[in-house]
Amino acid sequence: MPVTESKALLPAPIDKHQPTRQRLWPLWIITLLALALAVALALWSWQQWNNYQSLQQSIASLESDTEQLDRMYGQTGSExxxxxxxxxxxxxxxxxxxxxxQRQIDHNARELLEAGNRTRTDWLLAEAEYLLRVGNQRLMIEKDIRGALAALESADEVLAESDDIGVYPVRQQLAKEILALKGLADVDRTGLYLKLEAAIDSIHQLTDNALVHDRAPGFVSNNESDSPESNASEPGLIAEGWHKVKQTLSQVVVVRRLDEPVKPLLSPEQSAYARLNLQLMLEEAELAVLRGHQELYSRALAKASNAINNWYDSSNARIIALSKTLDELAEKNVDPELPDISRSLELLKARLAGRLDNGEGDTPENSNDGEQGDAS
Known part of the structure; x- marks a missing residue:
């Protein structure tokens, strides 16, 4: 069998590699990233919480400001x-x-328009009316007889200058009123007031020497009882001896008669009180003079005279002069019966009203025609 074939039939060889270590750094990176993310998320959450709290505080502050503004605007609106x-x-x-x-201006314009159409007679009658008003005021309010008489006489002269025959009844009544005023005793109120002021000044100058002392009624000393007539009635040695005895007794014995009232002695405090009391009485009399109150005037002077007689020495020169002045003042009448002088003023008013109603003041010709009609 060929070698190539035998090798081809053998199992494939197995490569033997050494096991390698697992790498952990990515896990650490991920962990760190997660931790950083968690920290960042916590910081962001904390910041968001702070922002939320700040927002809540801002909202509360805005609500408080809104309420304050509402109250302020409410008060401002009320104000x-x-x-x-x-x-x-x-x-x-x-x-x-x-x-x-405007009404006053219209009235004044009408008055000026009417005044421009008035004649000299109308002006004289208006002047006479004014003088009669002054005379009535002087007599009724101020009780000035002399001033009232002067005003009535001046009014009569003006009426005489007017050449208006229609004022004849007015002048006739004026003559009666002037005569009535002349028949009155004029009261010099200024003179009476000044005399009372002088009396008050004299009271301020009174000293304790003017008070009642040993010269009070009912007081008799042994020295005063030794009159020449009583000594002369006794003969020779007996009279001389009796005189010596009485002189000795007079040094230790004081005899007072009780059959007459004795005036009390005044202390310095009582003396000042007496002067003040007299001053008040005379000031009351001054007030009565200015008011024209006769009863009050007489009563005040009577009380002042009684006080002087009770508390002061009647032989003192100042007291004698003061008592004499008060007696003279007591005889004056500060409230004479005054006549009624208003009738002439009423007649003159009627005459003026008649001239205005008849249109007599429009032209001088109308005025002359009216005078002729009155004369007829």
């Missing part, structure tokens, strides 16, 4: 509403004021 209401009220007041001013 704006109040301001708008106040502005509307103010605007209404301004409109009312403008309307009032």
């Amino acid at each position: 704006q509403g109040q301001r708008l209401q106040a502005l509307e009220d103010k605007l209404a007041d301004q409109r009312e004021l403008i309307a009032t001013q």
Whole structure:
């Protein structure tokens, strides 16, 4: 058998290779990659959580800001509403004021238009009316007889200058009222007030020497009881001895008579109180003079006179002068009965109304025609 054939019939040889070691580095790479991926995923999750928390905080802050803004806008809206209401009220007041001013302007324009058509007689009558108003005010409110008389006399002169025969009844009534005022005793309120002020100044100058001391009624010392007549009535030595005895007794004994009321002595505090009390009484009299209150005036002066008689020495020169001044002031009448002088003003108003209603003030010719009609 040939060799080639024998070899061909033999089983195929088996290659004997040495076993090789398994490589693990890819597994490590995968593990590392997985670990890195897990760490990255954890970091990303932590970052997302932080972002979520920040977002939640931002949302909460936005909600709080939104609520605050809502409250703020609510208050602002309320304030704006109040301001708008106040502005509307103010605007209404301004409109009312403008309307009032417009009415006043219209009234003044009509008055000026009528004034331009008035004659000299109308102006004189208006001046006389003003003077009569002043006279009534002086007499009724201020009780100034002299001022009221001057105003009425001036009004009569103006009416005489007007040459309006229609004012004859007014002048007739004015003559009666002027005569009534002249028959009143004018009250010099300024002079009475100044006299009372002088009396108050004299009270401030009073010292304790003017108070009642040893000269009070009912006080008699032993020295005063030793009159020359009593000594002269006793003869010689007996009189001399009796005089010496009385001089000795006068040094230790004081005799007071109780059959007359004794005025109390005043301490310095009581003296200041007495002066203040007198000042208040005289100030009350001043107020009564200004108000024209006769009863209050008389009562205040009576109380002041009684206080002076009770607490001060009647032989003091200042007290004598003050008492005399108060007695003179007590005789004054500060509230005379005042006559009614308003009738002349009413008549003049009626005359002015008649001239305006009849259109007598339009032209001088109409004014003359009206005077002729009154004369007829």
